[in-house]
Amino acid sequence: MDKVPTPSLNSSDLAVQVVSASKTYLGGNQALLPVNLNIQRGEFVSLLGPSGCGKSTLLKMIAGLASPSSGAIKLWPKVGLSPQSTDSFSEHTPPRPSQIHEPRLSFVFQSPTLMPWADVKTNVRLPLDLAGVPRDLSDSSVDEVLTRVGLTDFADALPRELSGGMQMRVSIARGLVTQPDILLMDEPFGALDEITRHKLDSDLLSLWQKQNLTIIFVTHSIHEAVFLSNRVIMMAARPGRITEEFLIEQPYPRSSEFMVKPEFMHYAGLLQRSLEKASVANH
Amino acid sequence: MNNIPEQPRSSSLVSFAQNALIPICLGLVLLGAWQWLVDYFEIAPYLLPSPTLILRTLLADWSLLGSALLVTLQITLLSFLLATTLGVLISFIFIQSRSLERALFPYAVLLQVTPIVAVAPLIIIWVKDTTLSLVLCASLVALFPIISNTTLGLKSIDPDLMNYFKLQKATRWQILHRLRIPSALPYFFGGLRISSGLALIGAVVAEFVAGTGGSGSGLAYQILQAGFQLNIPRMFASLFLISLAGILLFSLMTWVTQISLKSWHSSEMNIEN
DSSP states (O other), rough: OOSSSSSOGGGGEEEEEEEEEEETTTTTTTTEEEEEEEEEETOEEEEEEESSSSSHHHHHHHHSSSOEEEEEEESSSOOOOOOTTTTTHHHOOOOOOHHHHHEEEEEESSSSOOTTTTTTTHHHHHHHHHHTOOOOHHHHHHHHHHHHHHHHGGGTTTTSSSHHHHHHHHHHHHHHTTTTEEEEEETTTSOOOOHHHHHHHHHHHHHHHHHHHHEEEEOOHHHHHHOOOOOEEEEEETTTTEEEEEEEOOOSSGGGGGGGSSSHHHHOOOHHHHHHHHHHTOO | OOOOOOOOOHHHHHHHHHHHHHHHHHHHHHHHHHHHHHHHHTTTTTOOOOOHHHHHHHTTTHHHHHHHHHHHHHHHHHHHHHHHHHHHHHHHHHTTEEEHHHHHHHHHHHHHHHHHHHHHHHHHHOHHHHHHHHHHHHHHHHHHHHHHHHHHHHHOHHHHHHHHHTTTTTOOHHIIIIIIIIHHHHHHHHHHHHHHHHHHHHHHHHHHHHHOTTOOHHHHHHHHHHHTOOOHHHHHHHHHHHHHHHHHHHHHHHHHHHHHHHSSGGOOOOOOO
8 A cells, every 4th residue: 555656776676677778670760769767666657758759669678579779678687586486376387497587577468469269268367378377276366367357257258248448457367367577568548438548547556556566557648647657757759768757756546536636737747748848859 | 347248149040041031032933933934935845944844853863863962972072171181281381481381372373273174184094093083183173262261361360469479488389279270260261161162163073074974973974964865854953953062061161160250250240230
């Protein structure tokens, strides 16, 4: 409940360390200038910026889906053992040698990215199946995570039978079922209507508070960024780079009332001006 | 937060009635008109036999035509199975690497564009066993749609879902059986539907070219024989059996598709807007 909005700067608590990582695509298109970014464990960080600012590229590089053209990205640096190595889940999962030193990472895409032929529980169980977790163990994990996202009644439904918001919940459940240390989300609620989006934002916050989770969240919505994050990284386009950084020093839990408070407006205004600067900078 | 959207799904029986009733009615009307025309203008049976005469011939010659139908069906089904097996195997080879596909695909096209009547005599000379040679000919005709559809299907994967599998460090085998094969099924079944008809056509064409008579002769040979003897009603009866076999095969494939894709794929959904 008492998440410290300002993370301590103890370097051994780092979840992600981006060391002057840049991305240049074939043909010389510079998607991202070298950026430095430290993210503490347990933080909720939003990457905010106009389209083409490289926020998704940065996220994909952190995920390992793209490799930086220069620089390096370190996950869970300076740690010998995964912090999850003593929990019940890992006891039953023989960790692959490479995993012992690696944190668990989950990625939630912009679209739900579900298997249309598989029902909800099969979709959620997918990462466990791929890791070779025995069915009886994975089934209980799936039940548990479906309860957390409020989809217990829909375990046997096919994705197309669900609304867009519910499909996104399935996608989040699939992201959480492996009990990740870091959850990477690439504009996950961008395609949803305002009401559904806000509901999912609130649910995501309470899920984040309930477990020791670091979330990196790409968005183009100022309100979403202020509502969710304890830190917002502002990025600018052409070429992509980090321009500013804001600590949202407001206590959690945050409810919808937070969104009408003057403090909220204050941060939203700050981000608005910063975003405008970032958008006009190179035009 | 939401309920499952209502899916008014009519039972397959009702939709079958709807789908079948109209064509059947139209067929009956056309048959009636045919019968009336033949009776009214007293058209000779060796020019155009009436539907009732065709039916009577079918019943009278059933021992001959029924066994011929079995032979043709046997060749059709064997070649359909062979084409499906080979086609799927070739597709799996194609997706292993792009250069492999580039190297081999032109030959698959070559297979498709070469008329079977031109190749069939060669195959019949090379392969001693009649049934086997006919099956090979028919398989060649039915092969290409399986290859091209299945290959396309195995490659038609949601790129984000592919990224997800890679993120989860899925093995090649896991990607194949959990992602590629399920994604390919709708395309594969599309290929099956086309190929089932082509296998029948291939079987009939091959029989024509082979012109084999005797006990193991199929419907094509009955048509040839009936043509020589100007036994036009029997010719029509054989033709009717071939069409019927084709329609049944196609319906069977449609049914299999519906069962296999259940309700997840848009091609098999009842969407009511």
